[in-house]
Each structure stands twice: as C-alpha cells, then as structure tokens.
Amino acid sequence: xxxxxIYLIAGEPSGDLLGARLMKALxxxxxxxxxxxxxxxxxxxxxxxxxxxxxxxxxxMGLAEVLPHIPKILRRIKQTAQDVESQKPDCLITIxxxxxxxxxxxxxxxxxxxxxxYVAPTVWAWKPGRAKKxxxxxxxxxxxxxxxxxxxxxxxxxxxFVGHSVxxxxxxxxxxxxxxxxxxxxxxxxxxxxLPGSRQTETSQLLPIFKxxxxxxxxxxxxxxxxxPTVSTVSQYVKEMTxxxxxxxxxxxxxxxxxxxxxxxxxxxxxxxxxxxxxALAKTPSVITYRMKKMTHFLAKRLVKVKxxxxxxxxxxxxxxxxxxxxxCTPENIVTEVSxxxxxxxxxxxxxxxxxxxxxxxxxxxxxxxSERAADCVLSLLQKDVS
Numbered sequence: 001x002x003x004x005x006i007y008l009i010a011g012e013p014s015g016d017l018l019g020a021r022l023m024k025a026l027x028x029x030x031x032x033x034x035x036x037x038x039x040x041x042x043x044x045x046x047x048x049x050x051x052x053x054x055x056x057x058x059x060x061m062g063l064a065e066v067l068p069h070i071p072k073i074l075r076r077i078k079q080t081a082q083d084v085e086s087q088k089p090d091c092l093i094t095i096x097x098x099x100x101x102x103x104x105x106x107x108x109x110x111x112x113x114x115x116x117x118y119v120a121p122t123v124w125a126w127k128p129g130r131a132k133k134x135x136x137x138x139x140x141x142x143x144x145x146x147x148x149x150x151x152x153x154x155x156x157x158x159x160x161f162v163g164h165s166v167x168x169x170x171x172x173x174x175x176x177x178x179x180x181x182x183x184x185x186x187x188x189x190x191x192x193x194x195l196p197g198s199r200q201t202e203t204s205q206l207l208p209i210f211k212x213x214x215x216x217x218x219x220x221x222x223x224x225x226x227x228x229p230t231v232s233t234v235s236q237y238v239k240e241m242t243x244x245x246x247x248x249x250x251x252x253x254x255x256x257x258x259x260x261x262x263x264x265x266x267x268x269x270x271x272x273x274x275x276x277x278x279x280a281l282a283k284t285p286s287v288i289t290y291r292m293k294k295m296t297h298f299l300a301k302r303l304v305k306v307k308x309x310x311x312x313x314x315x316x317x318x319x320x321x322x323x324x325x326x327x328x329c330t331p332e333n334i335v336t337e338v339s340x341x342x343x344x345x346x347x348x349x350x351x352x353x354x355x356x357x358x359x360x361x362x363x364x365x366x367x368x369x370x371s372e373r374a375a376d377c378v379l380s381l382l383q384k385d386v387s
Contacts, residue, residue: 004030004382007089007113008038008049009080009104011058011097013198013231014274016041018118018165018371019095023047025375037087039080042232052083056233058100059199073100081107090382091116102134109137114381118142118374120159123151125306131155140381142374145311146361160377163363163370166277171259179260183250189223190342193265193284194249195275196238198231202271205291207241210269212331214247217338226250227265229258267341269334272309276321280312280355281364285348287337289324312358320354 006026010019020043026034027047036048041055057069057076081104084092091114094101098121105115120143123131128151134141135157142162143149149159180187194214196206218224227250230238235253242249252261262268262282270276272290279286288310308314310321322337324330340347363370 003033003035004090005035005037005087006378007084007087007092008036008040008044008095009092009097009101010038010040010044010055010095011100012055013041013059013233015095015097015119016043016055019044019049019093020047021165021168021369021371022093022095022118022374022378023049025369025371026378029372029375029379037089052080058097059233076100077103077107080104084108084113085111089113091378093118093378095119098134102137106137114139116140116142116378116381119144120148120152124148131157140377142377144370146363160373162373162377163366163368164277165370166274166281167359167362167364168369168371169259169278169281170255171262171278171282174256174259174263176260176263179257179264182260183227183252185225185227185250185264189225190221190267191225191227191261191265192217192338193261193268193270193279194226194228195268195270196228197271197273198233198275200234200237201292202290203234203238203241205293206271206289206329207238209289209291209329209331209334211242211245213269213334213338214245216331216335218247220335220339221342227252227261229253229261267338269338272323272325276310276312277359277362280321280359283352283355285341285351287322287324287334287341289329289334291326291329311362312355315358315361316354320351320358 008019010016019040023036023044024047038049039052039055040049045051092108093116094105096119108115115138117138120141121130131151132155135152135155138157141152141157141159143159144164146161149161152159185191194210196203196210214226229252239251262279262284265284268279268284268286270279270286270288272288276286276288290309306314309323309325312320324333
C-alpha cells in the first residue's frame, strides 16, 4: 500500500487540536508512513501540516458576525475545493466547522475522494433534518458523543463513535502547585480562572460583563487573583481590552499554562464551549456563560431544542454546572454564582462528584484514546477503499 495522503480541514481552535491529535495517532499507527496537507492551526502545523491559508480567517460565528466575511469565505471555499482536487488525496477529513467544511465537501462529492467528517453537527439539539442532508454527501462520520450514531445511521450514513478528545488533553499530568509557584501566586489565596472565548465575537460580548463582575469580586475578595488563559486568535485583543481594567490579570498562553491555570483555580468563569469539558476533566468548579448579538440569539432561541449549554448538564439532564446565558449573563449573577463556589466547600464537592460521573459517560477511564480510535477508523476506511 502506498503512503497515504490525507487532506485535513479544521476551521477553529478546537478542531485544530482534534486534528493534531488525529495526525499524531495516524503517524504512530503507520510508523510515520502517512502524509498530510490541508488547513489547520498551530497544533496541526506542529504535527507537520503546511496550512493552505491561516485558519484564523475561518473563526467567525453567528449570522450577524459572518455576514461581513461572506465574500472572502466563499473565495476560500472555492480555493480549498480546487486544492483538494489538485492534491488528489486518499481521503478528505473535515473537522467540525460545518459552515465551511460541509460546503467544501459538497463540491467534492462524486470526485472519487472519500469524504470523512469528524465531530457531528448537533442534530439532537437543533435542526434534526441536517442528518439526512449530510448523509447525501458524506461517506463516513466520526462522532464524539455516545448517543449520536443513531441519528445518522437511520439516514444511511456510516457512523463511528470514537469518544471525546478532551479525555486525552493531559490535564492529569499538570501540577497546580507548580503553576502557582511559577507565577508567584500564594497557595492560600483564591484564584479565579477567566475564559472569555476563543473568537473575537465571543470575547467582545463577554469581556465588558466580566470586567464589572471581576471588579465586584475583587471588592468582595481583596486577595482574589485572576488568571486568563487565551489563544492566538484573540490574545492581542484580550490583552488590549484587559489593560484598561485597572485590575492585575495574569494572561497565559499555551496548553500547559492553560491546564495549569485550570488545576490551580478555585473557580472558573468560562464561555460555553469545549473548555467547559476541559474544566470538568480538571475538576475545576465553574460557571458557564454566553452572550451573542441579539439577532443571532433571536434565531437561536427558535432553533435550539435542548435545555442546557453544558454537556455535563445535558448528560445529567439537570443543572450541575450553573449556566448564565444571554440576558442571565450579568455581572450581578456572575458574582452570585462565583461566590457560592468560593464560599461553600460542600457546594464545590457536590459539583465535583457530578462532573466525575458525566466524564465517565464520555469514556473517561476505558483505556483507549479517542484519537487512536479515530485513527483506526480512518485507516480501516482507507484499507477498504484500496481493496
């Protein structure tokens, strides 16, 4: 069998991390006899990908936010589809970001390139009809939640549950004490980890609210320290915005620093997203928040069919982690929920126990890494295609 060429497309930081882990697992399982091309971020580039263009161009979200970027995005869709055809890969793996990746995949249907998508659209949450639509152009789907396969298999799309990649993030190997010592944070002072999102559309909505909440929290807990892990897509913006607060904030970048902050923190204030599961894995009590533009929220309320933003809450079908979404996301509510966690040890322990149960449902502790299962799936599909 020739050395396979795999074309990967990721459109946001979480997909970049998934793609990098998959690439690493594929290299391990083939003794390095695999080649990559496509679009990704810094993690995928570290694994050997030369990105067709900067992935940050694709990190926009929400109708109102996307509209100004439509002409450029359409050009990038066309450019990407043409590049895939010219590279003649053995398969195309698109990772999440369906607004971009599905449009590319549709252009390549019938071009004799196996089309694999990694991370299912949340048809269980909104627009269930999407399952039938994507079954018309995808060849295989790899999903990260155990209850997802039936939604797609009933539409004729072959689907494999591989597990949630957050399980292999390496958080358990990080020392909270070492993080505090490295940054001069006394062991006995409370630490708040603040996570306003990985897109500028998220951070621009949440940072003004976080500023007022943190100001009140600092008045209530004078010794409170604040750490803000950020990513390259928004780091400069976050630094510029928080410099004006007049409150000392430790801003860190990189996975080790981020996970160190999670392990060291007494409580986290986070934008809804994959980070909520990373915090759960770190056993960090958290408050989940989200704000979006009014037009986007107006549409979302009419489309979303689930009660919870957090996967932990969804798995338990009740509030384990407090959620402050849209109009509930106010400085006053944030202060109330963060204070409950800082002031009540029993409240913290209860959340910890419920989180541990949820993580086991996602596959924590079953032995094999999700990226390894995903790599096995891809290699199996390639072998079938060759035979």
